[in-house]
Amino acid sequence: MIKNKFQKNQKDGYHPILKLKVILSGLRFAMADTAVNYKIILSVFVIVPSLFLHQWIDTSVIILATAMMISAELFNTAIEAVCDYMQSEFDPKIKIIKDVSAAATTIMIVAWIIVLAVEAYELFFNITL
Numbered sequence: 014m015i016k017n018k019f020q021k022n023q024k025d026g027y028h029p030i031l032k033l034k035v036i037l038s039g040l041r042f043a044m045a046d047t048a049v050n051y052k053i054i055l056s057v058f059v060i061v062p063s064l065f066l067h068q069w070i071d072t073s074v075i076i077l078a079t080a081m082m083i084s085a086e087l088f089n090t091a092i093e094a095v096c097d098y099m100q101s102e103f104d105p106k107i108k109i110i111k112d113v114s115a116a117a118t119t120i121m122i123v124a125w126i127i128v129l130a131v132e133a134y135e136l137f138f139n140i141t142l
């Protein structure tokens with residue numbers, strides 16, 4: 014039986030292996046998205062020097078911004094998938110849902126770009142802004 018949070022048909026208890034399998038399955042789909050992959054690579058290019066320079070606060074800020082950006086991208090993908098599952102034809106309500114989701118993701122991407130640009134500038138030119 015498929016689990017449903019609103020119906021009490023799920024087994025009690027915590028199942029870490031099952032949880033890990035679910036997370037890995039989600040990540041497998043996420044890694045197939047080029048738009049997410051190249052952003053992760055860009056972040057790694059700034060995270061690695063910040064680690065070598067022991068700039069722990071900077072490293073934490075970049076990791077936080079990157080994690081939030083990836084989460085926003087994944088939530089956006091999930092919302093798009095639900096919309097496409099519910100309605101494959103043109104629907105003005107689906108348009109609003111997808112546009113709002115895309116706008117929310119873009120806000121997070123802009124914040125990530127700003128963090129990455131400031132951190133890269135500071136790290137590579139050794140200038141404290």
Ligand SMILES: Nc1ncnc2c1ncn2[C@@H]1O[C@H](COP(=O)(O)OP(=O)(O)OP(=O)(O)O)[C@@H](O)[C@H]1O
Binds near residue numbers: 048089107
């Ligand atoms: N069923 C639909 N009805 C109305 N408008 C839609 C529909 N599907 C998509 N759109 C419009 O097309 C835009 C892009 O939707 P789509 O699902 O193609 O996302 P995408 O371009 O694949 O986004 P991403 O690059 O994040 O995966 C939406 O923001 C919305 O304006």
